[in-house]
Amino acid sequence: DAGVIQSPRHEVTEMGQEVTLRCKPISGHNSLFWYRQTMMRGLELLIYFNNNVPIDDSGMPEDRFSAKMPNASFSTLKIQPSEPRDSAVYFCASRIRGQTGADTQYFGPGTRLTVL
């Protein structure tokens, strides 16, 4: 079975440019999460969706960040304009949202973003 798919795996861009990260969750999963991982701040939840609807975006750093989930099989995280402090590894994860909160999240391989 294909796991969570993220693209690109690596992105190098210059400050001020727009960056779009993409995620395809596991088929049948109805919750999707975007995380950012840095040495300084560890793993941070940016936003998550249930049934394609954003539930909590309080982790989105600022208005330069936006995320969409137009359908159950695709999500994007956009940074516009990008800044060097956005350099990080961005992970997408998905799960089947059940009734107990004990459901496993499945992570993609991540996108390593470098903003010069």
Next chain:
Amino acid sequence: GNSVTQMEGPVTLSEEAFLTINCTYTATGYPSLFWYVQYPGEGLQLLLKATKADDKGSNKGFEATYRKETTSFHLEKGSVQVSDSAVYFCALSESGRGSTLGRLYFGRGTQLTVWP
């Protein structure tokens, strides 16, 4: 609120040594508890979990017991291998009802290096 505190790394051990990584949590309800592992260059993957007090999660020789009285979920392995070198994350998810059900709260991660 919900939070997870795990021991600072890095942890360096020789092969076949005993491993303990401490994890304590603060939660508003009765959370599920998880250990995720991240191998170099990869996303996180579930190692084990426990959903209620006194449950023991186990996988690949690793174990952790959900201790409600001490709000802890320490990870242990009796004999580590070089292939166990990775970053280990303790996490909790909320239980009960509500739209935030299943959101994960992660610790900062503990880097484990095992030498032959």
